[in-house]
Amino acid sequence: MVNFLIRRITGAAAILLVIIAATFVLFYAVPRDPARLFCGKICTPEMLTHARSSLGLDQPLATQFWRYLVGLVAGRDIGDVHCAAPCLGYSYTDNRLVLDVLADRFPATLSLAIGAAALFLIAGVGSGMVAARFRGTWLDKTATGIALVGSSLQIYFIGIVAMYVLVDQWQLLSRPGYTSPLQDPGQWFAGMLLPWIVLAFIYTSTYTRFTRSTMMETLGEDFVRTARAKGLPGRTVFFKYAARGTAAPVATIFGLDLAVLLGGAVITETTFNIPGIGQLAVRSVTSADLPILMGVTLVAATAILVANIVVDACYAALDPRVRTR
Incomplete structure (x- = not known):
């Protein structure tokens, strides 16, 4: 290892x-x-x-x-x-060190990424398992239908529509924005809820379809058929054997998706005016602040590479055959 x-x-x-x-x-x-x-x-x-x-x-x-x-x-x-190390340069626009600017922006991106990731992981994996468990029923068709709709929409479209309907018209949710959870936890949650929901809805479609197809493939494996032949209950076979076989592939894509979000959800932060790294990247392009753009690129690349290592380690722990590759 x-x-x-x-x-x-x-x-x-x-x-x-x-x-x-x-x-x-x-x-x-x-x-x-x-x-x-x-x-x-x-x-x-x-x-x-x-x-x-x-x-x-x-x-x-x-x-x-x-x-x-x-x-x-x-x-x-x-x-x-x-x-000081790690020195990423000096911002032309803010007249500050790039690392300090990124440090100020990172909490907003972290809040967006963690909250949305928790939602789409639970909703996507859960709906995918339900679809696989009740394959061919109305539950399966509903879950796959919603996933198809989610994969066909873009954040900049559904985000604007959701703000207009849920915030302006029905006034069910607060207007999106970022407040430090240390300053006001309630306002932080209210301001981040709509971006979490919209971002999770887009990502949930991928996890629903991926979990469903992986579960159905795992249910056809020899070890699952052997467990059934031994007379184990269907619920035990499904959750104890098939679900464990699906955990590694889901962990792989989840780690990479989380790393991309931590590197800056550009469209989401721009749509909802979240002052995170993604919005900073857009501003650095328009203002030609090259050190900031370089810093954002390196932070995003580092996040993805670290996530790859963590995912590989988790995969190797779940499947020892990977360690020999």
Whole structure:
């Protein structure tokens, strides 16, 4: 198991290094001059020269990349500002360190991701198991029908419709927004409920169809037929044997989906005006804040790679055959 994890971590580190290099190259491939963006609107030639020197843009590209890598593990100086490790740069728009900006935005994204993930995991897996348990009945057809509708809709459409109906017309839910749970737990829950429901509805469709198909496939396996041949009750066979065989594939896609949400649910946060990492990414594109965009990219990539390692470890624990691959 240890060797398995070492291989996975080493591979993830290599992939992350490639992502960092690609992101760094794209940073300097954009048509806008990073030094001019850093300098601001009123920028004299002397100020522009000082900005290039502060950012290290007057050095060779290889040297700049090396300083960037060193900054990630040991920190570096950006002009008169010391950027502690992991140093992701300095925001042109906020005039703050990128890591500090991301840290302010991350709680909103974390709240959105955890709440929605809990809902769509429970609803999706539950409805998929019900559909598989009562295959061919009205329960199966209802669950698969709702899943088909959910997979056909987009968040930016259903989110706007849900706000208009549930908030503006019927006034059943509060207007979406983020409040720190430490400040006001009730307001935090009320403001995040609608984004949770909408995001969970979209994701539930995937988990319903995936759980149903996986359960039906598992129910046809030899070990399930053997359990039935031994005279075990149908409920025991379904929940103890078939459900356990479905846990590993579901855990795989759940880990990746959660990582994507933690990396920033761009459309959801923009639709509901949630001040998270996804909304920050959109703002950094419109304002050409390249350090922020690089930081968001690295955070999202790291979240996905870490989730892959965790999922692989869970999969290896559930299925020892994976450890030899």
